[in-house]
Amino acid sequence: MIFKFIENLGDRALYNLNDLGRMGIFMLRSLSGIFKRPFRFRAVVRQIREIGANSFGVIFFTAIFTGMVLGLQGYYTLRKFGSEGMLGSAVSLSLLREMGPVLTALMVTGRAGSAMCAEIGIMRNSEQIDALECMAIDPFRYLITPKFIAILISVPLLTMIFNVVGIFGGYLAGVKMLGVNPGAFFSGMESSVVNKDISMGIIKSLVFAVLIVWICTGRGYFVDKIEGAGYGAEGVSRVTTQAVVLSSISILIWDYILTAMLL
Amino acid sequence: MSEAIIQLVDVVKDFGSQRILDHVNLEILPGRTTVIAGGSGQGKSVTLKLILGLLKPDSGTILVKGQDIAAMGRRELNEIRSIFGVLFQGSALLDSLNVFDNVALPLRERTRLNRDQTREQVVNTLLQLGLVGHDEKFPAQLSGGMKKRVGLARALQLQPEIMLFDEPTTGLDPEKTLEIYQLFFETQRKFKYTAVIVSHDIPKVFNLADQVVVLNGGKLVAFDRPEEIQLSEIPEIQSFVKATMGHLYHSSDME
Ligand SMILES: Nc1ncnc2c1ncn2[C@@H]1O[C@H](COP(=O)(O)OP(=O)(O)OP(=O)(O)O)[C@@H](O)[C@H]1O
Ligand SMILES: [Mg+2]
Numbered sequence: 001m002i003f004k005f006i007e008n009l010g011d012r013a014l015y016n017l018n019d020l021g022r023m024g025i026f027m028l029r030s031l032s033g034i035f036k037r038p039f040r041f042r043a044v045v046r047q048i049r050e051i052g053a054n055s056f057g058v059i060f061f062t063a064i065f066t067g068m069v070l071g072l073q074g075y076y077t078l079r080k081f082g083s084e085g086m087l088g089s090a091v092s093l094s095l096l097r098e099m100g101p102v103l104t105a106l107m108v109t110g111r112a113g114s115a116m117c118a119e120i121g122i123m124r125n126s127e128q129i130d131a132l133e134c135m136a137i138d139p140f141r142y143l144i145t146p147k148f149i150a151i152l153i154s155v156p157l158l159t160m161i162f163n164v165v166g167i168f169g170g171y172l173a174g175v176k177m178l179g180v181n182p183g184a185f186f187s188g189m190e191s192s193v194v195n196k197d198i199s200m201g202i203i204k205s206l207v208f209a210v211l212i213v214w215i216c217t218g219r220g221y222f223v224d225k226i227e228g229a230g231y232g233a234e235g236v237s238r239v240t241t242q243a244v245v246l247s248s249i250s251i252l253i254w255d256y257i258l259t260a261m262l263l
Numbered sequence: 264m265s266e267a268i269i270q271l272v273d274v275v276k277d278f279g280s281q282r283i284l285d286h287v288n289l290e291i292l293p294g295r296t297t298v299i300a301g302g303s304g305q306g307k308s309v310t311l312k313l314i315l316g317l318l319k320p321d322s323g324t325i326l327v328k329g330q331d332i333a334a335m336g337r338r339e340l341n342e343i344r345s346i347f348g349v350l351f352q353g354s355a356l357l358d359s360l361n362v363f364d365n366v367a368l369p370l371r372e373r374t375r376l377n378r379d380q381t382r383e384q385v386v387n388t389l390l391q392l393g394l395v396g397h398d399e400k401f402p403a404q405l406s407g408g409m410k411k412r413v414g415l416a417r418a419l420q421l422q423p424e425i426m427l428f429d430e431p432t433t434g435l436d437p438e439k440t441l442e443i444y445q446l447f448f449e450t451q452r453k454f455k456y457t458a459v460i461v462s463h464d465i466p467k468v469f470n471l472a473d474q475v476v477v478l479n480g481g482k483l484v485a486f487d488r489p490e491e492i493q494l495s496e497i498p499e500i501q502s503f504v505k506a507t508m509g510h511l512y513h514s515s516d517m518e
Contacts, residue, residue, distance in 0.1 A: 123358070130317050131355035135421075136341040137372045 015227055022225070026144075026218045033138070033145030043146035051112040051147070052154030056161070058107050063162040066099055067091065067169020074170070075178050084174075088185035089192035091170030092163075096197045098255070100163040105208035105251045108155055109244055113216035116147055117243040120220030121236035129221070144221070148213050155209035156202050163201065200262045207258060211250045219243035267326075268293040268425065268457050269314055274323035276309060283309050285481030286323070291474075296451070296458040298468050298489075301478035302503060307461040308352055310478070311427050314459070315347060316340055327425075345373065348423030348456070352430050354414035356402040362389070362413050363398040369420045388416045391446060393439075407434035415443070419450060425457045432464055440464060444471065477503065 074090045120143065123129050132139045167189070174180040219226065219239050229235045229242070267290040276284040283306040291297050299307050312318040313325055316332040325332050327343055335343065356365045363385060370381045389395055392412045402410060411434060418426065431447070432440040444467060451458060462468045469475065469489040476485045477492065479499045486492045495501060 126358075127351050127353055127355040128357055130312070130315075131349070131351060131357070133317065134315055134344055134347060134349045135369050135373065135417075136345040137368070138341075142372075 019222075019226075022222060023214070023218050026221060027214055029140045030144045030148050030214070030217070033141040034149060036138075036141050036145075040141070040146050043142075044149050047146045047150030048154055050115075051108065051150050052158060055108055055111050055154070055158060058111055059104060059158050059162050060165055062103055062107055063100075063165035064169040064172075066103060066162075067095065067166035067171075068173040070094060070099070070166070071170035071173030071178070075174055075180065084180050085184035086188055087170070087174045087180050088187070088189035091174070092167050092189045092193055093197060095163050095166040095170070096193065096201045097259075100159050100166060101201050101204035101208060102251060102255050104155060104159040104162045104205065105212060106248055108151070108158065108209075109212050109216070109247045109251070112151070113212045113247055114240050114244050116213070117216040117220040117240045118236055120144075120217050121223040121239055124221060124223050125232060125236060144217050147217055148210075151209045151213040152206065155212070156205045159201060159205040196262075200258075203262065204255065204258050207254055208251050211254060212247050215247040215250065216243045219246070266293070267291055268328055269459070270324075270326040270329075271310075271313070272324045272326065274313065274320045274325060276306070276313060276318065277321050282481050284313075284320075284478075284483075287481075287483040289476060289483055289485065291457060291459060293457050294455050295473040296460065296471050297474045297476060298472040299459065299461045299476050299478060300463070300503070305478040306481070307478055308429055311349075311429055311459065311461065314427065315344065315349065345421070346424040348418035348421065348426045350411070350414045350418045350426075350428045350431055352433075352461075354402070354407075354410035356405075356410060356413055356417070358402055361399050361401050362394060362405070365402070365413055366416045366420065369417060373421060384420070385416075388419060392416050393442070408436070408439060411435065412439075412443070415446075422454050423456055425459070426451075428458065428460045428462070430461050430463065432462065440467065444468070447471065479503070 070091045071087065074087050075084060078084050078086050078090065120129075123143070129139050129143075132142055171182075171185060175182045175185050219242060220236075223229065223235050223239045224231075226235075226239055226242075229238045269289075269291040271287055271289040274284050274287045275282070287310075289297075289310075299310060301307055309318060313320055314327065314332070316325075316335065319333045328346075330339070330343065332340070332343065356362075357368065360368065366385045366388060367381050370376050370384060376384070386395075386398075389398055392415060394409065394412055394416065397405070397409065402413070405413065411431060415428075415431060418428075428447075432443050435443065444464075447458070448471065450456075458471075460468060460471070472489050474485060474487060475489045475492055476483055477495075477500050479497070484495065484497065484500060486495070492500065
């Protein structure tokens with residue numbers, strides 16, 4: 001009984017260690033693909049369209065409503081202290097530092113990360129990745145690396161779009177609907193936002209981008225090696241769900257770590 | 264050292280508690296055609312994957328040109344794999360590429376042919392395989408038999424030294440099956456590749472074979488002459504022969 005328990009514990013530990021090692025090597029091989037020539041320019045552009053451009057709509061709507069909610073909530077909270085004038089700075093700081101990077105990353109995970117994971121998982125299951133290897137075509141350089149590059153470019157850009165649209169949403173709710181002085185809104189923003197807030201947001205978005213693409217493509221790539229995921233279509237769907245959950249949680253954990261480090 | 268180009272020495276392969284290959288030995292001579300037969304789930308596809316280094320044996324060694332494929336690093340593996348042309352059982356075409364691009368892929372990635380040369384070679388192959396007019400279609404829009412032919416076209420592009428075919432004619436009608444074997448015959452005569460064919464077309468494929476091996480219950484039985492398979496005393500092989508051929512056959516029947 002007790003031995004069985006220890007044995008199970010050992011098995012799990014070994015499996016997790018193995019998994020971590022696999023994922024580590026996966027990351028290294030994906031990144032090393034960046035430096036291999038010739039550069040797969042067209043594949044990267046296609047992925048930017050897939051991950052970046054096609055996420056624009058989702059990001060836009062999330063951003064505008066997030067900004068409006070921030071404007072609304074901020075207004076009623078600040079009014080209690082008679083400082084509605086601070087609304088611009090409150091909205092922009094929470095967007096730039098937190099909401100922008102985090103929500104963009106979560107939306108990209110849901111929209112592009114899941115698609116990536118399923119695509120790679122299906123390619124693994126239908127032996128397409130084996131076929132690439134047999135043709136002596138490096139599946140990392142061919143498949144994974146373009147996604148890494150594309151997401152590292154797309155996510156920071158989407159985050160910036162999120163920030164701008166979000167601030168506009170805050171402006172709509174605060175100034176246009178609730179009647180905060182527009183001059184105070186923007187001057188408050190200008191005086192309180194410093195470079196560090198912006199760079200913090202960008203650093204976060206880069207880290208989140210790596211987490212998303214690493215976890216989502218990695219889970220798909222190893223779909224046949226993940227314990228208890230099952231096989232075939234079921235395996236791919238389980239692993240995709242797992243990848244989305246795992247990368248969302250990692251984003252939130254790393255958000256805390258980075259905030260603590262950078263603040 | 265033996266002159267075999269591919270050699271399986273005492274190979275054991277398990278999946279979980281299931282033993283798929285049980286101390287298997289096999290020698291494949293260069294330029295010859297080996298047919299692997301056997302019932303479903305007997306490990307034919309697994310054997311091909313072991314030869315390609317996609318799976319690793321639990322024990323024993325697999326030598327390709329005298330080198331142990333399971334012990335190779337990535338670079339060596341890539342090098343040795345470029346002498347292989349592979350047709351997977353499920354064709355394994357890339358979903359995101361159309362027929363033309365799938366067939367052109369090895370040329371674009373592995374050779375320095377320019378655009379026109381690539382186009383010419385691909386169009387030629389498509390013509391040979393009766394795929395003209397389908398080059399814009401994506402794999403999801405093809406029938407199983409068409410996928411097989413596209414997979415075959417792709418495998419032939421780099422004029423490999425060793426061709427591995429996993430059930431090249433399953434899902435094709437008898438006429439197309441014959442065409443595929445004809446094409447196989449022609450290309451082999453031209454390029455002199457070593458061929459390993461997994462096939463259930465027992466009488467037809469016997470005509471091509473220099474050696475037939477039957478996988479059964481983890482054991483592999485090799486026959487130097489296709490006719491010998493009928494004389495086997497092993498009951499499983501006897502029933503396999505009865506089920507697939509229905510009658511005794513002599514190589515002269517096929518001439
Ligand atoms: N990745 C895998 N994980 C676990 N078991 C596997 C795996 N691949 C194959 N097997 C098992 O190995 C056995 C042999 O499979 P294989 O695909 O080689 O059969 P086959 O002889 O090619 O059959 P068929 O003629 O149906 O293609 C089967 O029992 C299969 O369940
Ligand atoms: Mg098979």
